[in-house]
Amino acid sequence: MTRRTKALLLLAGAVAANPALAQTEAAAGDIVVVGRGLAPRPGDKAFDVVAIDAQRIADNASGRLESVLGDVAGLQQFRRSDSRSANPTSQGISLRGIGGNASSRALLVLDGVPQADPFGGWVPFPAYATDRIGLIRVTRGGGSGYFGPGALAGTVEIESAAPTGQPALAADLAYGSRHSVDASGSAMLVRSGGFATVSAAYARGDGFVPTIADQRGPADRAAPYEQFSAAVRGVIGIAADTELQANVSGFTDTRDRGTAFTANRSEGADASVRLVGRGHWGWSALAYVQTRAFASQFASVNAARSVATQTLDQYNTPATGIGGRIEIVPPLGAGIDLRLGGDVRRVDGRTQENFTYVNALPTRRRVAGGEALTWGLFTDASVEAGDLTLTLGGRVDRWRLSDGSLRENTIATGAPLTTTLFPDRSGTEWTGRAGAAWTPVAPLTIRAAAYRGWRLPTLNELYRPFRVGADATAANAALDPERLTGFDGGVSLAPGAGFTLAATVFWNRLTDAIANVTAGRGAGTFPGVGFVAAGGVYRVRQNLDAIRSTGVELDARWDHGPWFALASWSHVDPRVEASGPAAPLDGLRPAQTPRDLVSASLGWRKGGAAISTTLRHTARQFEDDQNSRSLKPATTLDGTIALPVTRIVAVELRAENVFDTQVQAGISGANIIERATPRTLWVGLRLRGG
Numbered sequence: 001m002t003r004r005t006k007a008l009l010l011l012a013g014a015v016a017a018n019p020a021l022a023q024t025e026a027a028a029g030d031i032v033v034v035g036r037g038l039a040p041r042p043g044d045k046a047f048d049v050v051a052i053d054a055q056r057i058a059d060n061a062s063g064r065l066e067s068v069l070g071d072v073a074g075l076q077q078f079r080r081s082d083s084r085s086a087n088p089t090s091q092g093i094s095l096r097g098i099g100g101n102a103s104s105r106a107l108l109v110l111d112g113v114p115q116a117d118p119f120g121g122w123v124p125f126p127a128y129a130t131d132r133i134g135l136i137r138v139t140r141g142g143g144s145g146y147f148g149p150g151a152l153a154g155t156v157e158i159e160s161a162a163p164t165g166q167p168a169l170a171a172d173l174a175y176g177s178r179h180s181v182d183a184s185g186s187a188m189l190v191r192s193g194g195f196a197t198v199s200a201a202y203a204r205g206d207g208f209v210p211t212i213a214d215q216r217g218p219a220d221r222a223a224p225y226e227q228f229s230a231a232v233r234g235v236i237g238i239a240a241d242t243e244l245q246a247n248v249s250g251f252t253d254t255r256d257r258g259t260a261f262t263a264n265r266s267e268g269a270d271a272s273v274r275l276v277g278r279g280h281w282g283w284s285a286l287a288y289v290q291t292r293a294f295a296s297q298f299a300s301v302n303a304a305r306s307v308a309t310q311t312l313d314q315y316n317t318p319a320t321g322i323g324g325r326i327e328i329v330p331p332l333g334a335g336i337d338l339r340l341g342g343d344v345r346r347v348d349g350r351t352q353e354n355f356t357y358v359n360a361l362p363t364r365r366r367v368a369g370g371e372a373l374t375w376g377l378f379t380d381a382s383v384e385a386g387d388l389t390l391t392l393g394g395r396v397d398r399w400r401l402s403d404g405s406l407r408e409n410t411i412a413t414g415a416p417l418t419t420t421l422f423p424d425r426s427g428t429e430w431t432g433r434a435g436a437a438w439t440p441v442a443p444l445t446i447r448a449a450a451y452r453g454w455r456l457p458t459l460n461e462l463y464r465p466f467r468v469g470a471d472a473t474a475a476n477a478a479l480d481p482e483r484l485t486g487f488d489g490g491v492s493l494a495p496g497a498g499f500t501l502a503a504t505v506f507w508n509r510l511t512d513a514i515a516n517v518t519a520g521r522g523a524g525t526f527p528g529v530g531f532v533a534a535g536g537v538y539r540v541r542q543n544l545d546a547i548r549s550t551g552v553e554l555d556a557r558w559d560h561g562p563w564f565a566l567a568s569w570s571h572v573d574p575r576v577e578a579s580g581p582a583a584p585l586d587g588l589r590p591a592q593t594p595r596d597l598v599s600a601s602l603g604w605r606k607g608g609a610a611i612s613t614t615l616r617h618t619a620r621q622f623e624d625d626q627n628s629r630s631l632k633p634a635t636t637l638d639g640t641i642a643l644p645v646t647r648i649v650a651v652e653l654r655a656e657n658v659f660d661t662q663v664q665a666g667i668s669g670a671n672i673i674e675r676a677t678p679r680t681l682w683v684g685l686r687l688r689g690g
Contacts, residue, residue: 033194033243035162035235037112037276038284038329041146042337043382043391044139046435046447048488048504050555050568052136054161059603059612061638061654062677063172063182065128066091069156070616072138073597074553074570078102080618080634081665081676083125084203084225085210087257087468088266088294089460091122095140095153097549097572098484098510099590101541103458105482105510107151110158111247112325113272113288116150119319119349119369120460124266124292126227127251129184129201131170134161140553141486141506143451145393145433146380148325148343152453152484152510160233160247161197163190168690174652176682178222180205188690194236194243203227210258210674212662217305223258227251241279247272258674261310264296282329284341290321292349298467300533303670312355312467313362319349319459335384339393344375348403351464354411356530365411368463368475370404370422372456380433387439394432399456401425404463404477422463422477429454429481443496448489455482461514461541465529470536471669473516474528480543484510490553498559507550512543515590517582518626521669537669539625544582547590549574562606568599576625588627594619608644608688613637623667631664648689654682 050072060068066082069075078100079090092104099105103121107114115123137157144151171185186199207223209216231249238244250269256262272288298312323345332338350369354362380393404422409415435449457479460466465474490504516539522532532538551572558565574593578585596619603612616636623629641653657663660679667673 045437048140073568097574105152108156118321118347121458126253135159143433144431144453167688171687174684177680178206196234200230219308223256225255245274259308261299268292284327287324292319314353317351337382339380342377368406389437397429445492472529473539476541504553510547513547517542535670546577566601594621610642613639629667634663650686656680
């Protein structure tokens, strides 16, 4: 564990040891705190927004954030595996079929703080215990105008649980297939002047064998995992209309990829402070720091899958993110909402790795990385006039890439092999959004929106070459930022009887899309990566001309007494526009983008008892940029049952992938198929008290 991570975790412990935090204003009596940011933006009526509440989050069979987000069709990770078996670097999120390369093209924020890894842009899903989440809002599209850089395809806003509807004490303990254990606990102390929460979660399992059964050899084995996270949060009213919110959290995550020399480890810690004013002038001021460390090993397996040979040891990748945001809401009268503000984020990181193994020992060392800074000013306005809501917003961002370098040397002598110092670069990006929502009759709302977003390449994309099995991908320090222009329109119906329906059509065009473009096949030696073995594929990160995506999204909800039903469907038709070296990709579909994603749930809740089932379908998708290898469609069924034993204790049964469907998650250059989570059964106890 790094020194910075230890320091932040010690700070978490110090806060946890002081429960008086939430009692600071207990005597005031008239101070009310809510623990959230500023009020929702009225102009969001013009956009495609889906909310997932705490009760629905609790119904999920796996209890993992990435599975919860599957309720919103079209929101996907780069690969189908979840955070128990996937390589963490493949867990970027995206929306609307614009593809990805493991870096997120949708922006995920927790209590206002961007969560993408500072070095690589992926999401550390084991850091988020779902019982600490109060609400998730997913905005498909919307651009970067209000939210900031990274919100290309949309935004996922996570809000921590607040006292309303939350028990004072909660604990869950479950035992599952393959000797798996899930445990979590939280405590909330509420006083008139504020509240404090302390929570922790632990998960482990012996894991399953990722390689499908008919392709396994002696080198294949189960892939165990062990994960821990903890968080402390305090919210204090410091004046009648002002509150202070402080968060400290940390996590560790250890996984194996199913052969020797494929262990990986992630750890991190975050701290943030936010002041929120809810008086005549609304305002918010946020500051945060994030520290991450990542280590991963990679192996090559021979054709008989009898021997795994280490090819790379990425022994440490430290990264830091520091930033802040200020927002002001001036009083302009009824029906007018104006947001003015600015934000800044600085990230730095370095990969440190050993490679070129000879006689099982590394002979070369690589250090690559740099720094990135973005800062911007934004405005977002909404006007409500009777049945019509109009919104218009924009922002300007400055960005700078600096201190980029790639250094390689021989381990035995320290003699330099490569010393490349990349030139500093900077630029300006203008983005925004506009929309309208009209309610001609009470059940019907018609909406339309246009938006533009952008994303700076990650340090990982710019500077770090990498390997997955026999395949190798070269970095590209000359990558340009990605820019997306989009339009969407839709209708929302709420005819009553607990039924709502929303339908949206959209058109997106992502220019300068960053992709891993096939440039050769092994055996051979290639620029930026060195030797690629026979059966391996050589790729280079490049800016494509564009990815164009059109599609439709449908979302429905029905609540009738104890019964509820949810459905979400996304249908997309994404196509690559490419020329020059990438011309063979022109007209193809981006890798890892299925045409159809479907989620449907049916459930019943009454008192402490609950039953729910969730059906998920993923259509066929291509593994590679050349559309030469495809992953089969997959349909899975999950289920949960909670049966109360006493007023505060319930027995819980959960089932993931009930019919043990083979969910293909990847195909290597040697045509070895990797699968995602097989059938997993759980039995446990749930405690809710206070």
